[in-house]
Amino acid sequence: xxxxxxxxxxxxxxxxxxxxxxxxxxxxxxxxxxxxxxxxxxxxxxxxxxxxxxxxxxxxxxxxxxxxxxxxxxxxxxxxxxxxxxxxxxxxxxxxxxxxxxxxxxxxxxxxxxxxxxxxxxxxxxxxxxxxxxxxxxxxxxxxxxxxxxxxxxxxxxxxxxxxxxxxxxxxxxxxxxxxxxxxxxxxxxxxxxxxxxxxxxxxxxxxxxxxxxxxxxxxxxxxxxxxxxxxxxxxxxxxxxxxxxxxxxxxxxxxxxxxxxxxxxxxxxxxxxxxxxxxxxxxxxxxxx
Amino acid sequence: xxxxxxxxxxxxxxxxxxxxxxxxxxxxxxxxxxxxxxxxxxxxxxxxxxxxxxxxxxxxxxxxxxxxxxxxxxxxxxxxxxxxxxxxxxxxxxxxxxxxxxxxxxxxxxxxxxxxxxxxxxxxxxxxxxxxxxxxxxxxxxxxxxxxxxxxxxxxxxxxxxxxxxxxxxxxxxxxxxxxxxxxxxxxxxxxxxxxxxxxxxxxxxxxxxxxxxxxxxxxxxxxxxxxxxxxxxxxxxxxxxxxxxxxxxxxxxxxxxxxxxxxxxxxxxxxxxxxxxxxxxxxxxxxxxxxxxxxxxxxxxxxxxxxxxxxxxxxxxxxxxxxxxxxxxxxxxxxxxxxxxxxxxxxxxxxxxxxxxxxxxxxxxxxxxxxxxxxxxxxxxxxxxxxxxxxxxxxxxxxxxxxxxxxxxxxxxxxxxxxxxxxxxxxxxxxxxxxxxxxxxxxxxxxxxxxxxxxxxxxxxxxxxxxxxxxxxxxxxxxxxxxxxxxxxxxxxxxxxxxxxxxxxxxxxxxxxxxxxxxxxxxxxxxxxxxxxxxxxxxxxxxx
Numbered sequence: 043x044x045x046x047x048x049x050x051x052x053x054x055x056x057x058x059x060x061x062x063x064x065x066x067x068x069x070x071x072x073x074x075x076x077x078x079x080x081x082x083x084x085x086x087x088x089x090x091x092x093x094x095x096x097x098x099x100x101x102x103x104x105x106x107x108x109x110x111x112x113x114x115x116x117x118x119x120x121x122x123x124x125x126x127x128x129x130x131x132x133x134x135x136x137x138x139x140x141x142x143x144x145x146x147x148x149x150x151x152x153x154x155x156x157x158x159x160x161x162x163x164x165x166x167x168x169x170x171x172x173x174x175x176x177x178x179x180x181x182x183x184x185x186x187x188x189x190x191x192x193x194x195x196x197x198x199x200x201x202x203x204x205x206x207x208x209x210x211x212x213x214x215x216x217x218x219x220x221x222x223x224x225x226x227x228x229x230x231x232x233x234x235x236x237x238x239x240x241x242x243x244x245x246x247x248x249x250x251x252x253x254x255x256x257x258x259x260x261x262x263x264x265x266x267x268x269x270x271x272x273x274x275x276x277x278x279x280x281x282x283x284x285x286x287x288x289x290x291x292x293x294x295x296x297x298x299x300x301x302x303x304x305x306x307x308x309x310x311x312x313x314x315x316x317x318x319x320x321x322x323x324x325x326x327x328x329x330x331x332x
Numbered sequence: 333x334x335x336x337x338x339x340x341x342x343x344x345x346x347x348x349x350x351x352x353x354x355x356x357x358x359x360x361x362x363x364x365x366x367x368x369x370x371x372x373x374x375x376x377x378x379x380x381x382x383x384x385x386x387x388x389x390x391x392x393x394x395x396x397x398x399x400x401x402x403x404x405x406x407x408x409x410x411x412x413x414x415x416x417x418x419x420x421x422x423x424x425x426x427x428x429x430x431x432x433x434x435x436x437x438x439x440x441x442x443x444x445x446x447x448x449x450x451x452x453x454x455x456x457x458x459x460x461x462x463x464x465x466x467x468x469x470x471x472x473x474x475x476x477x478x479x480x481x482x483x484x485x486x487x488x489x490x491x492x493x494x495x496x497x498x499x500x501x502x503x504x505x506x507x508x509x510x511x512x513x514x515x516x517x518x519x520x521x522x523x524x525x526x527x528x529x530x531x532x533x534x535x536x537x538x539x540x541x542x543x544x545x546x547x548x549x550x551x552x553x554x555x556x557x558x559x560x561x562x563x564x565x566x567x568x569x570x571x572x573x574x575x576x577x578x579x580x581x582x583x584x585x586x587x588x589x590x591x592x593x594x595x596x597x598x599x600x601x602x603x604x605x606x607x608x609x610x611x612x613x614x615x616x617x618x619x620x621x622x623x624x625x626x627x628x629x630x631x632x633x634x635x636x637x638x639x640x641x642x643x644x645x646x647x648x649x650x651x652x653x654x655x656x657x658x659x660x661x662x663x664x665x666x667x668x669x670x671x672x673x674x675x676x677x678x679x680x681x682x683x684x685x686x687x688x689x690x691x692x693x694x695x696x697x698x699x700x701x702x703x704x705x706x707x708x709x710x711x712x713x714x715x716x717x718x719x720x721x722x723x724x725x726x727x728x729x730x731x732x733x734x735x736x737x738x739x740x741x742x743x744x745x746x747x748x749x750x751x752x753x754x755x756x757x758x759x760x761x762x763x764x765x766x767x768x769x770x771x772x773x774x775x776x777x778x779x780x781x782x783x784x785x786x787x788x789x790x791x792x793x794x795x796x797x798x799x800x801x802x803x804x805x806x807x808x809x810x811x812x813x814x815x816x817x818x819x820x821x822x823x824x825x826x827x828x829x830x831x832x833x834x835x836x837x838x839x840x841x842x843x844x845x846x847x848x849x850x851x852x853x854x855x856x857x858x859x860x861x862x863x864x865x866x867x868x869x870x871x872x873x874x875x876x877x
Contacts, residue, residue: 050740052740052741085722085723085724085725086722086723088575088722090571093732097733098741100729100731100733100741101740101741104727105727106722106723106727106728106729107727107729107730107731107739108570108571108574108601108729108730108731109729109730109731109732109733109741110567110570110571110597110732111567111593111594111597111732114563114567114593114594114597116564117559117563117564117565117567117568117571118567118568118570118571118574119571120559120564120568120571121529121531121567121568121569121570121571121572121573121574121575121579122571122572122574122575123571123575124529124555124557124568124571124572124575124577125528125529125571125572125573125574125575125576125577125579126575126576126577126721126722126723128723129575129722129723146560146561146563146564147560147563147564149560150559150560150564308555310549310550310553310554310555311555312553313576313723314528314529314576314577314578315576315577315697315699315721317528317553319526319553319695321523321524321525321526321552321695323524323690323691324690326520326523326524326552327510327520327524327653327688330510330511330512330516330517330520331508331509331510331511332356332357332359332360332474332508332509332510332511332684
């Protein structure tokens, strides 16, 4: 297949020059590569999005897709996988949706280790609502809702998901499409919950393009061992999502291990709609006969 | 004949189980039994009690006067002795203080048996069965079935031998009656409907459905999941349904509040879902282990925006079973939300029935074969777009955003209007379906009309036996509302009395909205306790004066 086969023909309404184009391209490229290498059945791929700028990807990917509510990508994704474990589910969220409204779901999705991929468009602001601070905005961010500057340190999603038991934790950079494509491919291939925080500028409300370009470096070029939890945690804490002069922003796969997934743990989960039931009404109700 | 029995003690003393044993044994012996459960929100201590009504005729409610009080502690006597009928008595330990105590040296017998103090219940219940003349073989068989414990069996036998038969019951009817709670019936209805996944977060009084289904999941090949909160519960259930599973959620008011945004998502995404809402007393934490019918308008209006839904309120546990099956059928056939609106009273009380008839509705997933050019939201005459599930060639799309037929996001006037009309068009067809499902029931004969819904059915029916010239209109389907039926009954009646277990008469508002008829006379109870039939008789007579 070709990358274009994933197009829907819908008009893209992200701002011209938006970094989300990089993420969209990487996702399309990763899916295409996996399909062409016979590692993925396109019919079985399901996308899930929440609400925010990221959700528009629903209209730009010709996949099975469930466009859910703000911050609720993960529980929906969880349900889809329980509803049919044969499906390859790829969830999308923004940093506002994921780390504010829906953070409880992120914590538990890591615990469940449901075999799926979750991609966060992390531009550190609520963009579709015109630029308010999110839980990952750098401390002191002046935004329309925080004109006096935010007072809190940002959440560190990499450290958080590592701590909560995610079996694949990565950070991508939206402006490095080849690198991001590789991460997404690895994430989809990984058996377990794969989490990718994709850092990106928002050219309208949080333009960090120059800074991010100058401060990112690749974990695989720094001899990082993704099988080592302590090392991963150390790398996770290298960047605090703030914009200090000496910031070093590692991108790539922080952590990747094999462990039992949710659907493996519960063998009664099946492709339900193909399962023919014979319900015996008498047998079921008779147990309440005195 | 009717006998009213109260079993009381502290939480942890086994009150509910003792009452269950009594009820089950009488139902087994051919009597009709109603068993009401009253307990505060604590695990040990406090005051728990059950009230049973036993009769040779069908009974559906509890009273607050008693022929026998089985007292596990003094507190029970102090709280309930004043409601003892003339000739009534208290069964308990000899050291308890009661006016008419049939006391036994329980500690001596327990010591002899070498068991725990909890055996007191079993000794008393043994004596109780003898007083009522039940056969010992049958008693011990049922005890064995429920407790699977030899010491308990011995304790019951000891108690049985302490007394002589005192009460002569009329001839029993058909033996081996069903003895079932609303929650058990809802769980059974879900299994019969072919449930694949049940999602729920623990909350009284819906929790028993979670427990029952969890215990049956391997036997019947389905899955029970308890996610991190009610928001996850309903979003996951929508995900599972989208993926092809028959899914259902269960909750009470507080959890339902959290689910509201996703209820709205159900509305626009047209993802089939069955939701069990077991009402308890609100607002907020309210009185969490007690009853209320306070969420009727909430169920009818939950979720932002306008979208159709089905709401059905079962009046007893048998109805819980069949209404659950109907809910699955309507939800999956019409890609709509069905709310089974129960409450603590119908959910946790045991009702007895001679039989359950085979349901007419057969389970179906209503999954269509995809057309060449599959449109997830195809505009059709009846408003139902054929349901397909992801995994094959068709791209199945579901969206919280307004969409065109393919499910692609749209803000165009034309599509917004068309999709609204499509969604609401289903209701006409659903209404035709529910017209064949007894959306209302009329009981008794008379010129005057009592109107109610849900769990008040039991006490109204028991009261109706003693009220002259009254019919009872039970409204079961609240959405779509059976306007014509209700209007006709109202127009054919003289006095109209609305009976509801809430503070403002919510059904009265709904009737006014749907039929234009205002019901002035209301009997409302909002102390978190269900009506007794006596409550209703007294209040109806007062209104008539």
